[in-house]
Amino acid sequence: MKPGRNHAKAAVMALIFSSFWGTASAESLDMTLTEGIEMALEQNCSIEESAADLDSAYWALREARRKHGPTLSWQSEADAVGGKAYEGWNKDGLFSNKASLSMPLYKGGQLKNNIKAARMGLSGAELTLERTRQSIKDTVSQDYYGILKCRSQVEVYEESVSNLQAHLDNVSSKYEAGTVAWADVLSSEVSLAQGKQNLATAVCDYKVAISTFNKDVGLPVETDTRALDRLIYQHYDLDLPECEAYALLHRPDLFQKEYNLLENKAYMEAAKAGWRPSVEASANRSIAGDAPFKTNMDSSDSWAAGITLNWNIFDNQVTQAQVKQKAASVHRAEVELQDKISDVKLDVRKAYLNLRTAEENIHTLADVVNKAVEDYHIEEARYAAGVGTNLELMDAQNKLVEAKGEYINALYSYNVNKSSLEKAMGVKVDLDVEPYREALAELSKKGE
Helix, strand or coil: CHHHHHHHHHHHHHHHHHHCCCCCCEEEECCCHHHHHHHHHHHHHHCCCCCHHHHHHHHHHHHHHCCCCEEEEEEEEEEECCCCHHHHCCCCCCEEEEEEEEEEEECCHHHHHHHHHHHHHHHHHHHHHHHHHHHHHHHHHHHHHHHHHHHHHHHHHHHHHHHHHHHHHHHHHHHHCCCCCCCHHHHHHHHHHHHEEEEEEEEHHHHHHHHHHHHCCCCCCEEEEEEECCCCCCCCCHHHHHHHHHHHCCCCCHHHHHHHHHHHHHHHHHHHHHHHEEEEEEEEEEEEEECCCCCCCCCCEEEEEEEEECCCCCCCCCCHHHHHHHHHHHHHHHHHHHHHHHHHHHHHHHHHHHHHHHHHHHHHHHHHHHHHHHHHHHHHHHHHHHHHHHHHHHHHHHHHHHHHHHHHHHHHHHHHHHHHHHHHHHHCCCCCCCCHHHHHHHHHHCCC
């Protein structure tokens, strides 16, 4: 485990301890995006819920398999007895014991198909857990990028307020020297006040973004989390057809729908067992006497072993209704699978197009920022030389702040949509879906 990860885990324990004892001041914690994702994968409630569903599916499969084996039961009874049948018994009571061993030999396909359905359910639960991990990774990534965006906005407004304050000081000096009008001082003060207001709003947004991130990774919301990464641009190489093809081969929830379809088909076949006979092997031993486990009552001393055939010839169409009900579930699963394929393609397309739009905006706005900086310096020099107006300089300052803000938003949008695209494609977090895809292909070959 990485040293940074150990540091993060130790800090989390300290935070939990301090919150238990009611520490008033917020704790501080440095964190990278990778560490935040790892922490969320360990502590997020949604993952624990999916893990519990997986555990339930495992035991459902174990239950289905155990029903295929033998069962042994024991029955003991103690009775006070009387009547002509027991004349001359002269005992205080009758004690009887019976041991029964049974094992199903044939259940019309019910046991086999219930096992298959439970096995499909377990595979589906494993895929659902992986999809939950992917969703949590995307959520935490977007939260983290939100922190980076808000922090960058704060830095822009801090720089703006600093420039506006310096400009106001300069204008005030010029006014005292009689070289500029009072209106320039007033407009500069208004611009500074607006800049401080924008900065206060940006600081608030930054704090909210940190609290949102803390909640999703499992930290106390008041934690002063400091993001160690920066908001940057890295080109994404894959084109849209490649992304769509990858998604169709790797989306866990898509394969979960296929396993769900097979699960429902297996349950439908299991329901058809009501039309078929069932065969069971059994053996039992009975004893009775005037004390527990004694055999001095010959009429109750017996054993039997054999095979039982049971066939429900007419059940008033109960089985038919059950089969039709399961068939409806199969049809629903088929429709859900087709709908999921469309969803996968739409998710990929939407995230990819948004990604490329943000990428184009990054290149455009980078040029805009450079021109806005140049224009601001020109207006600053013109005002200092007395050939430009204060209004022109303030307008250049506003355009510079706006250009930087839009550039930050473009960077944020690009990174967020790259995270969304990876989620839409089903990029692996912990579970490799290839064995599940191969298993489905093998089942398809067998016609199952």
